[in-house]
Amino acid sequence: MLSHPSHPGNIGSVARAMKTMGLSQLVLVRPKRFPDPQAEALSSNARDVLDAARVVDTLEEALASTVMAVATISHGYELTPEVMTARSAARQVIDAAGQADVALVFGTEANGLSVEEVGRCTLAAHIPSNPEYTSLNLAAAVQIFCYELRLAALEDPLPVLDAGEPATLDDIEQLHRHLEQAMVTTGFFDPANPKRLLPRLRRLVARARLEKEEVRILRGLLRTMARTDPTKP
């Protein structure tokens, strides 16, 4: 999943990198230019990946049906979800992939992902590059992440058996909306003075890896909570 890629050549190189590692599902969020002959030229024989690419308007739309999304980051963010290495993230993604759709999310060539985009993901991962020169290009970063996914998949074909049905990121977004609304209604949260409350809650929810049933329970709780003002018995 590439968010707002600027250079069509990079989209082609990414398609090639994915295909060498056996991946085929490319999603583009508002690419600057696509389709484009330069993307085709650089995709080499991975043209099929480009042809099958899905183009969407927002990251939220792209993530709606996934159960896990990994934000790929090259620098620190305050209050991101849990941060781990590409290798550890790959293992988690492969475990989750046995159940439903998962996504790796890459930001723009110039600036990476926005804080808001990272906050929509389940966890964040980075490649431990040279701290004095972290200038991995987009296709190189995709190459390494897809390589780690492939190795994790080859190493660990065991499905997770004891888990309930995981919540989709759409379920999670609905929970966040519901939560915010409930917090405003109850006066717990003042949108005019937000501080860091929402990102903190996003981090907490992401780390929890909620199941569908748990989201249902939490939203039931919110419905109850927002109707009664807890400060006035």
Next chain:
Amino acid sequence: MLSHPSHPGNIGSVARAMKTMGLSQLVLVRPKRFPDPQAEALSSNARDVLDAARVVDTLEEALASTVMAVATISHGYELTPEVMTARSAARQVIDAAGQADVALVFGTEANGLSVEEVGRCTLAAHIPSNPEYTSLNLAAAVQIFCYELRLAALEDPLPVLDAGEPATLDDIEQLHRHLEQAMVTTGFFDPANPKRLLPRLRRLVARARLEKEEVRILRGLLRTMARTDPTKP
């Protein structure tokens, strides 16, 4: 170490890939065009790696002072040295790097390394790519190998303590020449009808990871052996 690279742009991308993973020593064996503005353009800010690159005429010269060389391969060869994954090879390289120079050797964009080049290396390694589409470009392959080296180095800083001084690949080549001469002299080997004898011996010697002292012993043995014809008592 790049053997006979055709495209200067790839040399630049390789320099960038190396630097992101903290590597700096690039050796070029008879590059088609170097230095070249295209290499500089694609090196991004890894120009220092290009400037420090060593250009040599033969792979033998490039490898002479190293104690371990990994041939990177994307397809099978008959009678290569031991073949392993990039990840396993990276661990071995990092262990050996505590002692002396080590090398990763990459072949041409079109055909990879020749059988003879692979035979000069200590071991061979491959990236487990999609068997239906193995078209990793040169810089992408270098990126993955250097990434594995970096991770192996970060993970395992323990030096090997119980090993003797390892033989350099130059020692090994001298041993091979000495061996061949001795085998011809004694009539064991007929250069007009070589069969697979030499590559088999190369594989054996590579797997043995000889120490300097062991090479000395073997060559002493050869000197003795070649003087007396063992078939005539």
